[in-house]
Amino acid sequence: MSLDTLTTPAALVDVNRMNRNIARMQQRLDALGVRFRPHVKTTKCEPIVRAQIAAGAQGITVSTLKEAEQFFEKGIGDIVYAVGMAPGKLQQALALRRRGCDLKIIVDNLRCAEAIAAFGREHHEAFEVWIELDVDGHRSGIAPEDDLLIAVGRALADGGMTLGGVLAHAGSSYEYDTHEALVRIAEQERAGTVRGAQRLRAAGLRCPVVSIGSTPTALCAEHLEGVTEVRAGVYVMFDLVMHNVGVCETSDIALSVLTTVIGHQEEKGWAIVDAGWMAMSRDRGTQRQKRDFGYGLVCNEAGDVLGDYLMSSANQEHGIVSRTGAPDKNIAGRFPVGTRLRILPNHACATGAQHPEYQALTEKGTLESWPRFYGW
Template sequence: MSLASLDTPAALIDVARMTRNIERMQRRLDALGVRFRPHVKTTKCGQVVRAQITAGAQGITVSTLKEAEQFFAMGISDIVYAVGMVPSKLKQALALRRRGCGLKIVADSLYCANAIAAFGREHGETFEVWIEVDVDGHRSGIPPEDDLLIAVGRALADCGMTLGGVLAHAGSSYEYNTHADLVRIAEQERERTVRAAERLRAAGLPCPVVSIGSTPTALSAERLEGVTEVRAGVYVMFDLVMHNVGVCETSDIALSVLTTVIGHQEEKGWAIVDAGWMAMSRDRGTQRQPHDFGYGLVCSEDGEPLGDYVMSSANQEHGIVSRAGATDRDIAARFPIGTRLRILPNHACATGAQHPEYHALNEDGSVETWPRFYGW
């Protein structure tokens, strides 16, 4: 296949950009002396994950047990399910472990820890459990100084489960856009997670793994003493949110959506394309940032940004391309019907999730089809 042969809309991966992104992250974490466990929820694609492992990644992070099942079937067994475990999913986790998957699960409450321990004893299974630590109030986890941390650790260890370590995610890093702030948040993530590990060890509990990570902090941390591994996901594709955060250029964004101009509203300065929110997703992550790209940044078919043109609005199967801050009444001449464009996404994870496959564009112009999967 070639780019010209693809129907639109289509999700494209620029393989050269993806490869540079993978190598950049791996080099950085190798230099900082920690193992790297990429989060595969961004792409859910075997070809991408194999490239990450070939570059030096050790194990993977997943956000659904479906991901764990799919990647275990591809031969990857060192897997962390980085979402709080609920009792109803323990049978699914048990089945994976019984088939030989080294699945690690996560707890951040006594209820969860007790349920895991009870289920493990009932089925003769020693689950490896990591405790999630809250380092920034972003989402879930136990604050490192909370006595609950020790109580959860004891509930697991005293009942025969393996206390594998602690895990944190500085999700608040997405809210910043200066290097100084990102360095500060990265150090906060490191210091608080290491502190949680130290408290567990001081209480006589094991804590071999200290796992942290987000794309902004992984690319900004200046030191990682006490950390054993880092997790990050969206770095492999990058997106406009990460561009606004300040950790990539638009020329680093490896995922785009190929679309075709199908009409115009010239008096409004609109070109209508065949990629709506079903192709781009409804994610408007840049709306809360200093530079709002609407539903995505418009590029030529060969991937070069076209100035201030964005996908300013979207219906289910229609997108509206316009010039930000101005009305271009020459838009029909600029983008005639049949013109093919690429749209860089706000959030690579959300846009990827709209498509059953990626079209991987190689440097020689050839295109391969890489399947991705859905579900839980």
């Protein structure tokens, strides 16, 4: 299959850009002297994860136990499930570990820590558990100075579980857009996570792993003293949110959606395309940033950005392409019916999730079909 025969809409991966992004992150973390454990929730795609491992990544991070099962079936066994463990999912986690998967689970409250310990004792399994820390008020986790941290650590250790380390995610880094601010939040993430590990050790509890990560902080941290590993995910594709944050150019974005012009509303300056929100997702993450890209930034079929044209609106299977500012009354001449365009996404994770497979555009200009994993 070639690009000009591909049915639209389709999720395209520019393999050259993807490999460049992988090399950039791996080289940076190698230079900082830490292990890199990529978060694979962005792509959920074996060939992409294989490329990350080939570049030097060690282990993976997942967002669902189904991802862990599917990647383990592909021979990848060093896995962190980086979502707080619900007690009702412990049987699923146990089954993975009994099959030989080196699965690590996380917790950020005493009730779940006690449930894990009780389940583990009942089934004679010493789960490896990491404690999630809150370093920026973004979402979940225990504050590094909170006494709850020690209580959770003791509940795990005294309950016969293996306290593997601490984990944090500076999700608030997505809210910034200057290098200085990102350096500051990266140091806040590092210092808070290292402090949590120090407090556990001072209390006589083991804490071998200190794991941090977000794409912006991984790319902007000035040093990572006390950190043992970094996790990041969206860097492999990048997207318009990351462009607005300031850690990539549009020319770094490796994921796009190929679409075809199917009609016009000339008086409105609209071109209608066959990719709606079912192809792009409903994610409007750039709406809260310094530049709103609507549902995506328009490129030609070769992937070159076409000035200020956006997918400004979307229905389920229809997208509206228009020019920012004054309407383009010559849009039918500019983009005749049958014109094929690429749309760069706001959020690569969300757009990828709309498609059962990626069409990988190789250096030779040929396409390979790369399936994605689904489910929970």
